Amino acid sequence: MLRFRWISILLTLAMSAAVVARAQDSFTPMPLDSGFGPLQFTQPPIPVSKIISDFTSREAEYREALQHYTYRRTARVDTIDDDTHKVTGEYYEVDDVTFRPSGGRWEKVVYAPPSTLDNGGIMMSESDFQDIQHNYQFVLTPDNMSEYDVKYVGKQRIDQVDCYVFDVTPKQIEKNKRYFKGRVWVDTQELEIVVTDGWMVPDDTKPGHQDLHPPFITWRQQIDGHYWFPVYSKGEGMLHFTGGNGYMAEDVHIREVVTYSNYKRFGTSTTIIYNGQDITKNGQQPNTGQPPKP
Numbered sequence: 001m002l003r004f005r006w007i008s009i010l011l012t013l014a015m016s017a018a019v020v021a022r023a024q025d026s027f028t029p030m031p032l033d034s035g036f037g038p039l040q041f042t043q044p045p046i047p048v049s050k051i052i053s054d055f056t057s058r059e060a061e062y063r064e065a066l067q068h069y070t071y072r073r074t075a076r077v078d079t080i081d082d083d084t085h086k087v088t089g090e091y092y093e094v095d096d097v098t099f100r101p102s103g104g105r106w107e108k109v110v111y112a113p114p115s116t117l118d119n120g121g122i123m124m125s126e127s128d129f130q131d132i133q134h135n136y137q138f139v140l141t142p143d144n145m146s147e148y149d150v151k152y153v154g155k156q157r158i159d160q161v162d163c164y165v166f167d168v169t170p171k172q173i174e175k176n177k178r179y180f181k182g183r184v185w186v187d188t189q190e191l192e193i194v195v196t197d198g199w200m201v202p203d204d205t206k207p208g209h210q211d212l213h214p215p216f217i218t219w220r221q222q223i224d225g226h227y228w229f230p231v232y233s234k235g236e237g238m239l240h241f242t243g244g245n246g247y248m249a250e251d252v253h254i255r256e257v258v259t260y261s262n263y264k265r266f267g268t269s270t271t272i273i274y275n276g277q278d279i280t281k282n283g284q285q286p287n288t289g290q291p292p293k294p
Contacts, residue, residue: 037157044164044188048152051164052145054191060141062192062227069229070098072110072262075132079120080253087255089120099266107133122252131200132258136218136233138180138196140168147171147179155188158195162188173202182215192228194220210242216256223263233258 044051077091094110117123140148153165163185170179182198199215216235220228236255243249 039153039165040155041153042155044152044155051152051186051191052150052166055186055193056140056142056145058190058192059139060143062229063139063141065227066137066229067105068266069223070096070262070264070266071229071260072096073107073132073258073260075258076256077117077124077128078255079117079122080255082253089115089117089122091115091117091124120252121250122254131216135178135180135200136216136258137230138198138218140180140184140193153183156185158185161185161194163194164188168198170201178202187228190222190228192220194228196220207242224265229263230260232260 072094073096074094075092078087079089080086081088092115093112096108096110098106098108100106115124140150147170149169149171151167151169153167156163156165166184166186167182168184169181173179178200179202180196180198181201182196184193184197185195186192187194196218197215204210215237216233218230218233221231223229234257237253239252239254240249
């Protein structure tokens with residue numbers, strides 16, 4: 001998202017209390033930790049290395065499966081006046097993420113009224129669209145595991161789901177590449193990520209071209225009884241812009257919500273692998289008489 005007059009920023013997003021402690025000076029987060037139970041600093045009953053290996057493998061299966069689903073994505077970004085608590089500007093767009101008749105992904109705009117974010121002093125940037133389209137659905141797979149340090153933190157219940165908690169940090173930052181930094185919650189039964197809480201790094205802090213990346217939180221829900229797909233990303237916070245080069249220091253309060261709905265598997269020729277087994281036919285797991293692999 002661009003600050004009006006071309007000072008670049010991104011969306012302000014909330015994060016849970018666990019991530020608040022790592023907040024940066026460029027923003028003040030407003031925690032969104034409803035439903036989070038106390039963090040238990042206990043070791044899991046199976047080796048941490050196996051949990052990481054299993055859930056990253058599940059992530060690869062989930063990423064592949066998502067490529068065969070259509071869904072609707074609704075994105076809303078608001079600027080808020082803290083004196084009146086009213087919305088001063090808004091970006092709103094509804095897209096159907098589907099497939100072209102000739103094949104390949106296609107994002108069809110369903111509804112997109114003119115943006116009024118300039119009334120709040122900002123405008124959408126290419127980075128915002130990339131985050132909405134891709135980065136809020138962050139996946140951690142064997143393909144990108146080598147880029148991150150993954151540290152086991154403990155166990156925590158979110159609503160009725162018991163989770164293993166991991167901190168995820170990039171090992172190094174390469175030029176012109178963005179990375180996820182934050183925390184993920186992994187269902188102890190399915191060994192799949194159910195909540196992602198963090199932000200994309202690095203920030204561009206050059207005066208006159210501030211490109212800031214506050215946290216986002218994405219929740220997933222089990223779809224078709226198998227995969228935990230994103231259902232919404234939500235956040236709210238205050239961005240702090242420094243002055244310089246003719247610009248005054250300024251705070252901007254932003255509220256952002258992205259929802260994902262109407263998941264439908266596309267076509268009949270797709271092969272979907274779950275727990276190492278082909279579950280394509282009728283969306284059911286094979287009846288082998290044995291429990292699924294751990």
